Amino acid sequence: xxxxxxxxxxxxxxxxGVRAVDNVSVDLYPGEVVGLLGHNGAGKSTLIKILxxxxxxxxxxxxxxxxxxEIESPRDARRxxxxxxxxxxxxxxxxxxxxxxxLGRELTTPxxxxxEHAMEAETRKIMAxxxxxxxxxxxxxxxxxxxxxxxxxxxxxxxxxARILIMDExxxxxxxxxxxxxxxxxxxxxxQGLGIFLISHDIHDVFSLCDRLAVxxxxxxxxxxxxxxxxxxxxxxxxxxxxxxxxxxxGPGALSSADAA
Amino acid sequence: xSDDTLSGAKSPTARNLFNALQLDTRLLGMIGAFVFICLxxxxxxxxxxxxxxxxxxxxxxxxxxxxxxxxxxSVAIMATGMVFIIVTRHIDLSVGALLATCSAIMAVTQTQxxxxxxxxELGNPLIWIAAIAVGLLxxxxxxxxxxxxxxxxGIPAFIVTLGGxxxxxxVAWFITSGQTIGPLDETFKKIGGIGGTLGTxxxxxxxxxxxxxxxAMQYNxxxxxxxxxxxxxxxxxxxxxxxxxxxxxxxxxxxxxxxEIPTRRLERMFETRGEIMPDGLVAGYGIxxxxxxxxxxxxxxxxxxxxxxxxxxxFATGGNPDxxxxxxxxxxxxxxxxxxxxxxxxxxxxxxxxxxxxxSTNDIGTLDELRVIAAAVIGGTALAGGVGTIYxxxxxxxxxxxxxSGMAMVGVDAPLQNIVVGIVLVLAVFVDIIYRKRTGD
Ligand SMILES: Nc1ncnc2c1ncn2[C@@H]1O[C@H](COP(=O)(O)OP(=O)(O)OP(=O)(O)O)[C@@H](O)[C@H]1O
Ligand SMILES: [Mg+2]
Numbered sequence: 001x002x003x004x005x006x007x008x009x010x011x012x013x014x015x016x017g018v019r020a021v022d023n024v025s026v027d028l029y030p031g032e033v034v035g036l037l038g039h040n041g042a043g044k045s046t047l048i049k050i051l052x053x054x055x056x057x058x059x060x061x062x063x064x065x066x067x068x069x070e071i072e073s074p075r076d077a078r079r080x081x082x083x084x085x086x087x088x089x090x091x092x093x094x095x096x097x098x099x100x101x102x103l104g105r106e107l108t109t110p111x112x113x114x115x116e117h118a119m120e121a122e123t124r125k126i127m128a129x130x131x132x133x134x135x136x137x138x139x140x141x142x143x144x145x146x147x148x149x150x151x152x153x154x155x156x157x158x159x160x161x162a163r164i165l166i167m168d169e170x171x172x173x174x175x176x177x178x179x180x181x182x183x184x185x186x187x188x189x190x191x192q193g194l195g196i197f198l199i200s201h202d203i204h205d206v207f208s209l210c211d212r213l214a215v216x217x218x219x220x221x222x223x224x225x226x227x228x229x230x231x232x233x234x235x236x237x238x239x240x241x242x243x244x245x246x247x248x249x250x251g252p253g254a255l256s257s258a259d260a261a
Numbered sequence: 262x263s264d265d266t267l268s269g270a271k272s273p274t275a276r277n278l279f280n281a282l283q284l285d286t287r288l289l290g291m292i293g294a295f296v297f298i299c300l301x302x303x304x305x306x307x308x309x310x311x312x313x314x315x316x317x318x319x320x321x322x323x324x325x326x327x328x329x330x331x332x333x334x335s336v337a338i339m340a341t342g343m344v345f346i347i348v349t350r351h352i353d354l355s356v357g358a359l360l361a362t363c364s365a366i367m368a369v370t371q372t373q374x375x376x377x378x379x380x381x382e383l384g385n386p387l388i389w390i391a392a393i394a395v396g397l398l399x400x401x402x403x404x405x406x407x408x409x410x411x412x413x414x415g416i417p418a419f420i421v422t423l424g425g426x427x428x429x430x431x432v433a434w435f436i437t438s439g440q441t442i443g444p445l446d447e448t449f450k451k452i453g454g455i456g457g458t459l460g461t462x463x464x465x466x467x468x469x470x471x472x473x474x475x476x477a478m479q480y481n482x483x484x485x486x487x488x489x490x491x492x493x494x495x496x497x498x499x500x501x502x503x504x505x506x507x508x509x510x511x512x513x514x515x516x517x518x519x520x521e522i523p524t525r526r527l528e529r530m531f532e533t534r535g536e537i538m539p540d541g542l543v544a545g546y547g548i549x550x551x552x553x554x555x556x557x558x559x560x561x562x563x564x565x566x567x568x569x570x571x572x573x574x575x576f577a578t579g580g581n582p583d584x585x586x587x588x589x590x591x592x593x594x595x596x597x598x599x600x601x602x603x604x605x606x607x608x609x610x611x612x613x614x615x616x617x618x619x620x621s622t623n624d625i626g627t628l629d630e631l632r633v634i635a636a637a638v639i640g641g642t643a644l645a646g647g648v649g650t651i652y653x654x655x656x657x658x659x660x661x662x663x664x665x666s667g668m669a670m671v672g673v674d675a676p677l678q679n680i681v682v683g684i685v686l687v688l689a690v691f692v693d694i695i696y697r698k699r700t701g702d
Contacts, residue, residue, distance in 0.1 A: 054587055075589035090587045094580035094647035095573075103577055104588035106570050113568040121489045 003066035005030050005195040006082075006164055011050055011060030020046040021057075022219035023252050028164065028195040033186060035206035035227075036199045037239055038216035044199045045087050047216070048166045051197075052084040053077035064164075078105075083162035085170050087199070089153040093142035097134075098123035100141055101156045126155045130185065131178065146173030154182065158189065165189060168199045183209060203232055217242045220253025284502075287641050287696065291656045294689075298660060302667035320667055323520035327546060329659075329666055330517070331455065334551040335360075335614040336629060337658035340636035341562040342606035344654045345599045347637055348579040350646035351411060351418035353600065355425030356607050357629030359403055361433035363611035367396035368442035368621030371449060389449040396608040403429065404604020405597050412596030426630065434623060443620030453616025457550040461518045464547030468514035471556075472507040479503050517552075518545035551613045555655070558609065563651045575599060579646035635682070636661055639689040643697075 004027040013021045021043045028034050036044045049055045051062065053074040062069055064080050071077050077084070091100045098119040107115045107122070120137060127134045131151040141149055150173045157165060167186075171179040186196060186209055200206050206213055207227050215222040215238040222238045229247030237243045244254035303321045307314025319325060339356050346353045371392040375381045381388050407425055411418045444450075451457025459467060479499060486493050493499075522530075522544050531538040566572040578585040578592050585592050610629070615621045640657030642649030664685060668678045 074587050090584040092577040092580035092584050117485050117489050
């Protein structure tokens with residue numbers, strides 16, 4: 001079998017005694033969408049923040065293309081073409097769309113000055129694709145609607161030739177039409193060979209978009225499964241009870257048969 | 262925007278014309294406040310009814326405008342740095358004390374260290390250059406050190422710089438053993454005082470060059486926007502704005518040139534050069550060197566704020582520190598840089614301040630931290646972070662200084678002056694809050 005694009009092995013991190021992520025292993029192949037599910041506070045965002053360089057894991061290893069890598073900062077993650085749409089969007093509210101899109105990676109003129117015009121032109125191009133109705137290129141993003149802000153965050157993640165895309169509830173603030181567009185975008189990116197981690201609370205979305213899914217509970221993986229091998233109810237059982245069904249590979253967080261009895 | 266296209270057929274109204282100019286309303290508000298203050302003092306310093314007083318008042322005379330300008334420079338220079346500090350959600354209470362330390366270091370360097378220990382002859386140009394270099398270095402290092410404590414040790418800036426206020430004020434005392442140091446180097450003194458001006462001819466040259474630069478910038482901006490097919494202002498609007506700016510620059514130069522050097526002083530200037538003054542010669546002061554320094558600082562700081570990565574990161578960090586961090590910005594090091602810039606500007610403020618006095622005194626820069634913060638805040642810098650402009654801070658400094666000098670000229674008692682300035686500060690911030698609520702930014 002091909003080498004995974006990313007593999008996270010035995011990741012753990014705690015915040016003052018709370019094991020937010022506890023011995024989690026997940027992997028992702030090129031052209032694959034893996035859904036991450038779980039209750040509020042299950043540790044999904046924390047797990048992907050380790051991959052995006054926002055947090056440093058207490059233990060565990062990350063492999064990109066089979067090679068062990070150290071991701072110490074968001075810069076390191078970006079260097080490995082890991083792009084993230086954060087649940088909080090991580091936009092600077094006082095800056096406009098193009099400043100946010102290029103934050104940390106500004107286009108510059110030959111003299112080293114920030115090239116605002118070039119950045120705006122690029123922003124207009126990508127927004128025309130992602131959200132053709134978007135017009136507020138000169139307003140600070142705090143003047144945008146939730147959906148518009150989300151589309152700016154999405155644009156930032158896909159603009160820079162990501163190979164590994166992390167989407168933490170990317171459609172939470174979007175209307176039905178925009179959600180549909182994000183679904184199409186995910187399919188398009190998948191066809192281009194990107195690997196995508198998709199965090200979502202919408203089981204329907206996960207089944208229609210993901211190839212595999214992993215369920216977390218209390219910082220641990222309950223189980224992973226191909227979406228074709230499990231049913232909605234199976235997944236609900238994993239999320240709520242931590243019960244790993246037949247079609248799934250149990251993780252450390254799965255309810256043991258002794259507990260079940 | 263859509264109703265603009267709909268109403269396009271209607272005849273243009275005054276409002277439409279005004280909108281087409283796309284002026285920054287906050288800037289207009291500040292200029293309006295400044296003009297109001299100036300006219301008020303003009304009337305109160307004049308005789309007769311309002312209209313006569315507007316003409317014969319003492320506030321808007323070349324002499325007073327000249328003085329106002331050179332009194333503003335030191336605080337204005339530091340206020341540009343305070344913008345960056347406040348934009349990144351910090352505060353610097355130590356600027357006045359840091360100015361004193363830099364001033365003491367420079368004074369000792371030029372009056373004792375260089376001439377007495379290293380044996381440089383008085384008047385050697387290396388003396389003033391070295392003094393400024395040493396002062397700048399000290400300012401930048403001290404600023405960076407305070408920034409390091411804020412950024413890397415996580416001590417709140419309020420505490421670090423409150424401590425700094427006490428420390429640097431008294432470090433200055435130790436450097437000078439509590440004495441007034443001076444007289445300072447003759448060339449050095451020119452950077453701050455009335456003795457250092459460009460003269461009329463060179464002032465016109467500078468003014469015209471500045472006007473050309475402004476026009477070129479307007480033209481370039483328009484060209485670039487058109488190249489990308491971005492919407493641009495109508496040509497006439499661009500023309501009106503350019504015309505206003507050029508008129509302001511040249512008017513300012515004309516005013517400073519109109520302030521004539523007293524004949525006695527002129528005679529002495531010729532004497533020191535060993536020449537005899539031609540009879541009936543009149544000469545204007547022109548632009549003071551300190552104002553050139555302020556303009557240079559303003560231009561550089563504006564470019565940093567708007568056109569460099571550093572500036573972007575400063576504003577992004579102020580808007581959302583987490584987002585900045587997640588975008589790979591090293592916000593800790595950024596804090597060090599911002600405080601280092603502030604320290605360097607304190608040193609420049611010290612150059613201008615001590616040069617203007619001709620001495621370095623113990624109490625130099627006392628209460629400057631408050632003036633500098635007030636200037637930045639009156640100029641529209643939001644204490645919540647993320648918002649602020651360099652020109653606003655300079656205008657804020659000018660407003661503060663004209664209030665203070667104006668009241669002194671009218672004969673308001675010192676305690677009442679401070680009460681008024683305090684009220685104006687609070688009022689200015691209140692107006693700004695209302696303005697932001699209205700415009701939603
Ligand atoms: N920076 C932090 N400091 C302390 N505790 C944290 C921090 N970040 C997360 N946690 C804790 O870690 C646990 C997992 O949080 P996380 O945000 O990863 O959950 P989540 O699965 O993304 O939930 P949601 O569906 O609500 O987004 C929670 O108990 C949370 O309180
Ligand atoms: Mg989350």
